[in-house]
Amino acid sequence: MAIRNIQDVITSVKHKRNGEAKAALNILTSSVSGENISDRKRATKSLANILGVNSRTLQKGKKSRTKVLHSEHSLFLYTTRKTRSDALTERTKRIVHDFWLQSNVSRPTNNKNDIKRVRISPNVYSSHSCYILEKTQTEVFLQFKNEYPDEKMGQRAFEKCKPYFVRTAQFKDKVTCCCRQNVEMRSLFKSCMQFRKRLLSREGCSEVKLYESLSELVDDTLCTRSANTHQHKISCLDRLCSECGVCKFSMLPGELDESDVQISWERYEYKNVKVKGDKMIRKLVLKLEVSLHVTILHRHSVLEYDGKDSTAEEPNIITEQFFVISPDQKHDHHYTHCVQNLVSEYLKSINCEISVMHEFTDGCSSQYKSRHCMGDVSYSCSDFGYAKILRNYFETSHARGPQDAAGGFIKKQADLAVIRGTHVIQSSSDLFDFCPPRQTLLNVLDEFFDM
Known part of the structure; x- marks a missing residue:
């Protein structure tokens, strides 16, 4: 009965030339041109014969259907149908929806195959390329509240209005351009913004903007994106547009003064590196490996330092996490002996007198079990001033503990910071500067272990 009704309607409107008849025909052909029909030529021909139209008409319906389901309007409709209609106005939903897509909040992934597909009705799907967040959802919400203080909404409602293709950063998203030009440009941009920040604090000018990212700076020199797309025009990107360009970039007088303080930034050069067979290759190294050694230190409290004595x-036992960050990539017995020395110096600095030191380590031969390691242990008492030192070894695969969780927490936070683009960590000093202050780190780790 439904097919007969569709046949009757198509028969009555397909020969008419007015706008209403064409619209009705487009609606009908688009509604019946689902994925199971449009992707099969035989099914398309069979359906065309049943409805009394040619295959070309159904193909036009397929194009109209695809255009509607992949438009920005359909993406916004999916967001609006997820929230309660009596909670937020359409204007607020649109503001939140567009805020999630700002360049300083989220960005497209580097993989063109990252496509998010959702079902919006029976046998109807909408798809869009994935975006990843540059920061946490809480940070995005706080930024939204600062920019739109008049919009009264909670974080839960704010996150419900998030586009379905925006997601948090994952380790697989750690794909970035490592070409020399890109790395040097990011370093130059960071140094220039630091220089501008000093000038703004000194001159107090409010006409220029302090940019957070290079993309934000480039966006200000281009024409505004159209409402239907989030991409710039190709003529603007090629600098062929007469309405935009670097002339829109405002600069301070101090930035144009060549006699002022010079800006320094990192610049990478090719160097000769020795490889196997006494051969030399020309290599450009962009990233340095970092060694992270974690020591869980259990000691008696010191009255002058901890505010409570131990008898x-x-x-009264105090537990601390002792982190050593080093560019040394060997991590051999010399490295562990140096860590022991740093621990001893720390204990002496807080007036914690240690007579007997108990060590619990895993069975790594290069760090704790070889003859060189035993030689270091034999000199530990004279080197560090202990009366006795006892080294205990865990059985294989039994040394997992809070030290691994503490080290993993630091590395995870560093990875997320690099993925989101908030920090550039390319050396051990960068990782050390990234780590929060001692007291803040201790509070975070305590909360982490209590979870």
């Missing part, structure tokens, strides 16, 4: 009758 044999009432012992």
Whole structure:
């Protein structure tokens, strides 16, 4: 019965030339041109014969259907149908939807195959390329509240209005351009913004903007994106447009003064590196490996340092995480001996007198079990001032503990910072500067271990 009704309607409107008849025909052909029909030529011909139209008409319906389902309007409709209609106005939903897509909030992934596909009705799907967040959702919400203080909404409602193709950063998204030009440009941009920040604090000018990212700077020199797309025109990107260009970039007088303080930034050069067979190759190294050694330190409290004393009758044990960040990539017995020395110096600096040191380590031969390691242990008492040192070894695969979780927490946060583009970590000093202050790190780790 439904097919007969469709046949009757198509028969009555397909020969008419007015706008209403054409619209009705387009609606009908688009509604019946689903994925199971449009992707099969035989099914398309069979359906065309049943409805009394040619295959070309159904192909036009397929194009109209695809255009509608892949438009920005359909993406916004999916967001609006997820929220309650009586909670937020359409204007607020649109503001939140567009805010999630700002360049300083999210960005497209580097993989063109990252496509998110959702079902919006029976046998109807909408798809869009994936975007990843440059920061956490809480940080995005706080930024939104600062920019739109008049919009009254909670974080839960704010996250519900997030486009379905925007997701948090993952480790697989750690794909970036490592070409020399890109790395040097990012370093130059960072140094220039630091120089501008100093000038703004000194001159107090509000006409220029302090950019957070290079993409934000480029966007200001281009024409505004159209409402239907989030991409710039190709003529603007090629600098062929007469309405935009670098002339829109405002600069301070101090930035144009060549006699002022010079800006320094990192610049990478090719160097000769020795490889196997006494051969030399020309190589450009963009990233340095970093060694992270974690020590879980259990000690008696010190009255002057901890505010509470520890006695044999009432012992008070303090647990600390001791991190050593080094560019040394060997991580051999010399490295561990240096870590022991740093631990000893720290204990002496807080007036914690240690007579007996108990060590619990894994069974790594290059760090703790070889003859060289035993030689270091034999000199540990004289080197560090202990009366006795006892080294205990865990059985194989039994040394997992809070030290691994603490080190993993630091590395995970560093990875996310690099993925989101908030920090550039290319050396051990960069990782050290990235780590929060001591007291803040201790509070974060305590909360992490209590979870």
